[in-house]
Amino acid sequence: MTAIAHNETAAASPSSWFERRSAARTGVVLSVLAGLFLLIDAVAKLLRVPAVVTGTVQMGFPAHSVQVMGALLLFGVVLYTIPRTAALGALVITGYLGGAVCANLRMDMPLLGYQLFPIYLAVLLWGGLYLRGAALRELVRVGR
DSSP states (O other), X not given: OHHHHHHHHHHHHHHHHHHHHHHHHHHHHHHHHHHXXXXXXXXXXXXXXXXXXXXXXXXXXXXXXXXXXXXXXXXXXXXXXXXXXXXXXXXXXXXXXXHHHXXXXXXXXXXXXXXXXXXHHHHHHHHHHHHHOHHHHHHHOTTO
């Protein structure tokens, strides 16, 4: 009975290998897109770009907190780019993005364009991590 199950698995392996490989590539693309966006945001905050400082102050945060926000975000992005700490990085960034949702909600920003944008970004982060990491797929096991 195990020989039959093994043969069925072996027969299905070329297409499942292709599916795993294309899922991993898609995951890398999603992760790179989200990571680059967040990296640019973190660097802009660390460099205290005037438009970023003005926007942050208009949202009710003190100007001196901009660099702290940038450092926290950069810390999360660095963790996310290292495969062994990617889940921890996604968790740190998700917390950061939760604060962004709260800030947008407090400012009564439009729902789809502003309030939910950090959630869209978190979905890209976790979706990319899910597709590129077998360990997270095993942990979650969607559809089984």
